[in-house]
Amino acid sequence: xxxxxxxxxxxxxxxxxxxxxxxxxxxxxxxxxxxxxxxxxxxxxxxxxxxxxxxxxxxxxxxxxxxxxxxxxxxxxxxxxxxxxxxxxxxxxxxxxxxxxxxxxxxxxxxxxxxxxxxxxxxxxxxxxxxxxxxxxxxxxxxxxxxxxxxxxxxxxxxxxxxxxxxxxxxxxxxxxxxxxxxxxxxxxxxxxxxxxxxxxxxxxxxxxxxxxxxxxxxxxxxxxxxxxxxxxxxxxxxxxxxxxxxxxxxxxxxxxxxxxxxxxxxxxxxxxxxxxxxxxxxxxxxxxxxxxxxxxxxxxxxxxxxxxxxxxxxxxxxxxxxxxxxxxxxxxxxxxxxxxxxxxxxxxxxxxxxxxxxxxxxxxxxxxxxxxxxxxxxxx
Amino acid sequence: xxxxxxxxxxxxxxxxxxxxxxxxxxxxxxxxxxxxxxxxxxxxxxxxxxxxxxxxxxxxxxxxxxxxxxxxxxxxxxxxxxxxxxxxxxxxxxxxxxxxxxxxxxxxxxxxxxxxxxxxxxxxxxxxxxxxxxxxxxxxxxxxxxxxxxxxxxxxxxxxxxxxxxxxxxxxxxxxxxxxxxxxxxxxxxxxxxxxxxxxxxxxxxxxxxxxxxxxxxxxxxxxxxxxxxxxxxxxxxxxxxxxxxxxxxxxxxxxxxxxxxxxxxxxxxxxxxxxxxxxxxxxxxxxxxxxxxxxxxxxxxxxxxxxxxxxxxxxxxxxxxxxxxxxxxxxxxxxxxxxxxxxxxxxxxxxxxxxxxxxxxxxxxxxxxxxxxxxxxxxx
Numbered sequence: 163x164x165x166x167x168x169x170x171x172x173x174x175x176x177x178x179x180x181x182x183x184x185x186x187x188x189x190x191x192x193x194x195x196x197x198x199x200x201x202x203x204x205x206x207x208x209x210x211x212x213x214x215x216x217x218x219x220x221x222x223x224x225x226x227x228x229x230x231x232x233x234x235x236x237x238x239x240x241x242x243x244x245x246x247x248x249x250x251x252x253x254x255x256x257x258x259x260x261x262x263x264x265x266x267x268x269x270x271x272x273x274x275x276x277x278x279x280x281x282x283x284x285x286x287x288x289x290x291x292x293x294x295x296x297x298x299x300x301x302x303x304x305x306x307x308x309x310x311x312x313x314x315x316x317x318x319x320x321x322x323x324x325x326x327x328x329x330x331x332x333x334x335x336x337x338x339x340x341x342x343x344x345x346x347x348x349x350x351x352x353x354x355x356x357x358x359x360x361x362x363x364x365x366x367x368x369x370x371x372x373x374x375x376x377x378x379x380x381x382x383x384x385x386x387x388x389x390x391x392x393x394x395x396x397x398x399x400x401x402x403x404x405x406x407x408x409x410x411x412x413x414x415x416x417x418x419x420x421x422x423x424x425x426x427x428x429x430x431x432x433x434x435x436x437x438x439x440x441x442x443x444x445x446x447x448x449x450x451x452x453x454x455x456x457x458x459x460x461x462x463x464x465x466x467x468x469x470x471x472x473x474x475x476x477x478x479x480x481x482x483x484x485x486x487x488x489x490x491x492x493x494x495x496x497x498x499x500x501x502x503x504x505x506x507x508x509x510x511x512x513x514x515x516x517x518x519x520x521x522x523x524x525x526x527x528x529x530x531x532x533x534x535x536x537x538x539x540x541x542x543x
Numbered sequence: 544x545x546x547x548x549x550x551x552x553x554x555x556x557x558x559x560x561x562x563x564x565x566x567x568x569x570x571x572x573x574x575x576x577x578x579x580x581x582x583x584x585x586x587x588x589x590x591x592x593x594x595x596x597x598x599x600x601x602x603x604x605x606x607x608x609x610x611x612x613x614x615x616x617x618x619x620x621x622x623x624x625x626x627x628x629x630x631x632x633x634x635x636x637x638x639x640x641x642x643x644x645x646x647x648x649x650x651x652x653x654x655x656x657x658x659x660x661x662x663x664x665x666x667x668x669x670x671x672x673x674x675x676x677x678x679x680x681x682x683x684x685x686x687x688x689x690x691x692x693x694x695x696x697x698x699x700x701x702x703x704x705x706x707x708x709x710x711x712x713x714x715x716x717x718x719x720x721x722x723x724x725x726x727x728x729x730x731x732x733x734x735x736x737x738x739x740x741x742x743x744x745x746x747x748x749x750x751x752x753x754x755x756x757x758x759x760x761x762x763x764x765x766x767x768x769x770x771x772x773x774x775x776x777x778x779x780x781x782x783x784x785x786x787x788x789x790x791x792x793x794x795x796x797x798x799x800x801x802x803x804x805x806x807x808x809x810x811x812x813x814x815x816x817x818x819x820x821x822x823x824x825x826x827x828x829x830x831x832x833x834x835x836x837x838x839x840x841x842x843x844x845x846x847x848x849x850x851x852x853x854x855x856x857x858x859x860x861x862x863x864x865x866x867x868x869x870x871x872x873x874x875x876x877x878x879x880x881x882x883x884x885x886x887x888x889x890x891x892x893x894x895x896x897x898x899x900x901x902x903x904x905x906x907x908x909x910x911x912x913x914x915x916x917x918x919x920x921x922x923x924x
Contacts, residue, residue: 180892181892182871182892213868213894213897216894216896216897217892217893217894217897219894220888220894220895221889221892224889301813301815304815305814305815381890383871383874383875383891384870384874385867385870385871385874408855408856409856429814430811430812430814430819430823430826430833431811431812431813431814432682432812432813433686433810433811433812433835433836434682434685434686438811439835439855442811442833442835443855445811445826445833446832446833446834446839448829451827452811452823452826452827452833453827454814454820454823455814458827474789474820474824475789475790486766487594489765489766490563490764490766493764493765493766494764507601508602508605509762510764511561511562511563511598511602512598513594513597513598513600513601514601515597516594516597516598
């Protein structure tokens with residue numbers, strides 16, 4: 163894909179202030195005609211009567227290119243488009259989704275505002291999204307932070323939404339892991355929302371990026387959060403949901419990830435509270451994966467056969483290595499008051515000769531102790 | 544299947560004291576020849592030199608029929624065999640498993656000791672197993688108890704192992720739900736093990752049953768617990784695991800349930816502790832089901848399409864019923880300081896005419912309030 167002409171780029175910058183982010187009609191008109199053509203139609207007032215086009219027309223007079231770029235310049239933000247070296251190709255998967263399924267919820271973006279030292283295209287090459295509740299618990303924040311830390315340590319970019327709670331814990335975990343992270347905002351990249359996370363979002367821009375489809379100056383709104391979620395899902399190989407109530411926005415991100423054939427993972431939590439109820443609902447669907455730590459997440463988002471999570475095993479004991487008959491015998495050896503081989507044989511249900519031979523072998527291993535000529539108990543070593 | 548002759552029944556009673564419960568060789572010899580024939584061979588000392596047959600031979604002299612039945616009578620226990628009216632047909636599924644897969648871990652039982660007023664066959668008709676850690680947490684006990692309560696209330700028998708922790712919480716929950724419950728012991732039914740659960744196990748016998756493959760007088764041992772687990776799995780439609788560490792015995796029960804083509808369900812818990820790590824490992828296998836409460840368990844163990852769990856939904860709001868454009872508008876209406884329709888239209892990205900019409904409609908619904916001629920804010924009703 164070739165780079166855009168400067169006229170088309172200018173038009174897209176203006177459109178990013180006029181149309182709602184991800185508006186499917188706008189995305190399609192830009193793709194099929196051009197942003198310049200759409201903008202001209204809006205400026206001349208020739209539009210086919212749709213309420214949405216009326217909205218855009220009204221806004222066109224208020225959206226000055228110079229005003230937008232001045233705001234962008236004030237925070238060193240840049241506008242990138244499909245065809246640019248920094249453009250993340252995974253964002254284009256939304257186009258396939260829109261075309262194949264006629265999805266009306268959000269089209270493929272025609273441009274993205276980027277703020278920060280990171281290279282968006284490179285950051286999105288190996289990325290995992292970690293999302294969850296704003297009203298999180300200490301449990302959820304701990305788990306999200308530690309998964310983000312582990313993934314970042316292994317070179318994965320952590321993508322999230324910059325919100326309070328799980329999002330912030332994930333971004334922080336990635337930074338703590340010495341990795342890079344990417345925050346997708348619903349507002350313009352000049353408005354680091356929520357204000358309480360301003361310092362965190364600024365830190366993100368030092369090595370990573372803060373990204374938005376909406377032009378500088380745009381305020382966040384509920385619908386913009388939802389449509390923003392599709393980009394979180396698209397830019398990552400997989401999405402991990404940590405703590406989500408039944409109507410959580412992060413379930414919307416998970417839905418997008420599933421629709422985009424991305425991996426969807428969920429971290430379970432207590433079933434007695436509401437904080438993980440949405441995650442459990444998600445995990446009851448067969449296409450989702452239960453994860454409990456970073457190695458499990460990394461195994462899923464890595465090429466098959468690589469980065470396998472170490473298999474979890476409880477403490478193994480010398481006992482496991484014994485012959486089944488020796489184990490059966492050992493179970494019958496008393497721990498406190500020593501017993502004769504005959505009475506042990508009886509309790510174990512094993513023949514006397516066999517028991518005597520095995521008791522001596524177990525004594526050599528240090529598993530049983532002989533108290534006198536023929537009385538045995540479990541060794542206290 | 545016809546009832547057994549009294550000679551064969553006598554022989555099985557004696558064998559239940561001699562052979563380890565579920566011993567595959569013993570189970571097969573009894574099935575293919577008879578318990579009477581096997582016992583005679585052991586009594587005459589004619590056996591083909593296998594260590595196991597030597598064990599049995601030694602024990603045969605010590606296992607008196609009268610002694611066993613006296614112990615059984617002392618606790619009103621009865622011995623039931625395949626072909627008896629009270630025999631649970633689901634126990635025979637272990638035979639299929641043993642024959643099809645050559646499973647060496649435990650054969651189909653040739654008889655069961657039963658203590659209590661319940662009818663084992665009827666109890667096992669609609670049964671769910673709930674198993675888990677002995678070293679359980681308050682969380683696990685609460686969840687196990689409440690799932691058992693809910694299942695028992697709906698007429699399902701709760702099957703468990705009578706142990707401390709999750710087992711005890713499940714039995715108690717079932718009794719509290721006015722239902723019946725079935726405890727499968729690794730010791731003889733005269734030895735209510737563990738002693739700390741004696742009162743609970745006695746209460747179980749008032750309406751349900753306590754069951755064991757081992758004869759009265761037998762002590763529990765580690766291998767007997769494991770082999771007992773196959774009966775818990777076999778007698779239930781599905782097995783629910785609540786709290787299990789990585790090497791928990793309840794994962795062994797789950798394994799049996801999977802091998803028997805029964806449903807295996809797991810209740811998740813915090814990933815930060817070890818208490819649910821085994822459950823999570825289980826839930827990462829595609830053939831297992833995540834459950835969070837009794838209705839979900841009941842849906843799984845009921846015929847398809849019946850007893851559907853109510854779908855879990857968060858609180859819905861009037862907002863959900865609005866047109867997307869009205870929702871977009873509502874997001875732009877200030878909550879505190881009222882704004883003009885023009886400024887709201889600008890913030891919402893909607894055309895002025897449309898906004899004015901929708902604001903009046905939202906006012907009639909009580910969603911927004913008009914402060915003066917043309918200033919609006921979110922209603923405080």
